[in-house]
Amino acid sequence: MxxxxxxxxxxxxxxxxxxxxxxxxxxxxxxxVLHDNSVRRFINETVGRMFEKTSRHGKYLxxxxxxxxxxxxxxxxxxxxxxxxxxxxxxxxxxxxxxxxNDYTLAYISKRLLGEVGRLESVPGFxxxxxxxxxxxxxxLEDFRDVIRGRRGAVKSFLMNQxxxxxxxxxxxxxxLFQAHIHPETDVRRLSPEKVKKLFQKMKTVLKxxxxxxxxxxxxxxxxxxxHRTKDGKCPRCRGKIKKIKVNGRxxxxxxxxxxKK
DNA sequence: AGTACCACCTGACGGC
DNA sequence: TGCCGTCAGGTGGTAC
Numbered sequence: 001m002x003x004x005x006x007x008x009x010x011x012x013x014x015x016x017x018x019x020x021x022x023x024x025x026x027x028x029x030x031x032x033v034l035h036d037n038s039v040r041r042f043i044n045e046t047v048g049r050m051f052e053k054t055s056r057h058g059k060y061l062x063x064x065x066x067x068x069x070x071x072x073x074x075x076x077x078x079x080x081x082x083x084x085x086x087x088x089x090x091x092x093x094x095x096x097x098x099x100x101x102n103d104y105t106l107a108y109i110s111k112r113l114l115g116e117v118g119r120l121e122s123v124p125g126f127x128x129x130x131x132x133x134x135x136x137x138x139x140x141l142e143d144f145r146d147v148i149r150g151r152r153g154a155v156k157s158f159l160m161n162q163x164x165x166x167x168x169x170x171x172x173x174x175x176x177l178f179q180a181h182i183h184p185e186t187d188v189r190r191l192s193p194e195k196v197k198k199l200f201q202k203m204k205t206v207l208k209x210x211x212x213x214x215x216x217x218x219x220x221x222x223x224x225x226x227x228h229r230t231k232d233g234k235c236p237r238c239r240g241k242i243k244k245i246k247v248n249g250r251x252x253x254x255x256x257x258x259x260x261k262k
Numbered sequence: 263a264g265t266a267c268c269a270c271c272t273g274a275c276g277g278c
Numbered sequence: 279t280g281c282c283g284t285c286a287g288g289t290g291g292t293a294c
Contacts, residue, residue, distance in 0.1 A: 003287060032271085059288080077288050078272080093272090112272045114288055153264050161264095162289080171287045229287095248265070251285085 002075030002115070004136055004167030005210040007061055010073075010081050011054050014063070014106070017083040019051050021100035030095045033110055037118035045069045045119060046098075055123065057135050058166025062123050069119060072126065076114030082107045127166075136167040137207050144200045148188055155191065155199070156184035157248045168203070170250045171226060172210070176203045178225040183259045184245070184252040229253040 002010075026043045028034065034042060049065040056062065061073040073079070082091045086103045094107035096117050108117055120126045134143060147164050158164060159173040168176070177184050180202040182195065191199065213219035217227050223236050233242035235255040243256050 001287065006287080074288085076271090077286065079288095110271095112270090112286085112288090114271060116289095151263080157264075160288095169287055174287095226287095249267075250287090 001215070002059055002077065002079050003169035003172050004056075004059060005172065005207055005215040007056055007059050007075065007167075008137075008211045009215040010075070011056050011061055013081060013083070014051070014054050014061070017104075018098070018100070018106045019053070021050060021102050021104070023047055023049055023051070023098055024101050025099040027097040027099070028095070029097065030113065032113050033095045033108070033115060033117050035116050035118065042071070042117075042119050046071060057123065057127055058132055058162055059169070060126075060132075060166075062120070062126075070121070070123065071117070071119050073108060074116040076110060076112060076116070078111035079115035080109040082109060131163050132166045133162060133164045134166065136165050136203060139165065141197065141200050145193075145196060148191075148196060151188050153187060154184060154247050155182060155186045155188050156252055158188050159203070160248070160250070167207075170252075171229070172206060174229060174253050175210075175224060175226050176206050178254060178259060179206055179223075181258055181260065183261060184247050184254055225253065225255070 023046060026047055028039050028043070031039050045067070046065060046069070049067050051063050052066045053064045054061060059074060063071050065071070083104055083106050084091070086105055091107050091109055093109050093111045095110050095113070096108040098106040100106070133147065148158065151158060156173050156177060159168045159176065160170065176199065180199045182199060210220060220226055225236060225242070228234060228236060228242055233253065234240070235242055235258060238255065238257045240255055240257040242253050245252050
């Protein structure tokens with residue numbers, strides 16, 4: 001779930017549910033999601049305040065409080081948010097619970113505990129600290145060309161490297177490369193200027209389209225490969241067999257027919 | 263600089 | 279039924 005489009009959808013979800021409610025209480029069910037953050041400080045700075053506004057950079061969601069403090073959510077591979085009425089059934093794997101004065105709760109959910117919740121001083125400082133590249137949805141073609149210039153290695157690894165470009169993960173990288181008809185192992189140095197432009201454009205349209213679809217694969221266009229990323233998957237374009245390989249230790253699904261040789 | 267491998271975690275699934 | 283290996287949409291550290 002938690003790549004750029006998913007996080008953007010979670011941002012909208014927070015915006016429409018969790019802003020401007022007095023936070024009565026916070027329960028940290030599993031302190032491991034706070035990593036190096038002080039649990040006490042996190043709670044002290046947040047309880048009694050309200051979530052005011054959200055922003056996103058790559059796969060990080062930032063929430064500004066009405067006391068100038070900021071917190072962040074990162075969702076790892078299995079993170080999610082759930083806003084629900086107190087008396088409703090508590091979601092599974094909830095790790096941090098924000099109890100609002102309207103008797104609703106926002107739960108930060110993380111099955112595998114690979115995500116992270118914490119506080120920060122400033123968003124630009126945080127981005128700098130973590131050495132995050134420009135957000136994939138914001139970046140211009142010019143900057144995209146700059147970031148790719150002088151690099152080498154598999155294009156898929158490049159797309160997924162958060163230091164170069166923030167927001168794209170394993171699933172959407174496969175989709176972008178499929179739409180751009182580029183083999184995932186293609187060395188970025190071998191991409192013509194036209195191919196780079198195409199890659200850039202497909203990156204934008206895939207991200208925008210999947211956000212519009214609520215990051216729900218069932219609502220993605222019929223031409224998308226994501227729902228076919230399975231054993232025995234068929235290419236939605238040529239009906240050929242989808243191939244699975246490893247790129248940088250992660251499984252890459254692609255169509256050997258449509259995504260020509262490296 | 264890029265890649266390979268390990269670690270952090272837990273759960274789902276297929277094979278025996 | 280139960281155990282085991284493998285895999286899963288992420289990231290950080292290390293070694294080469």
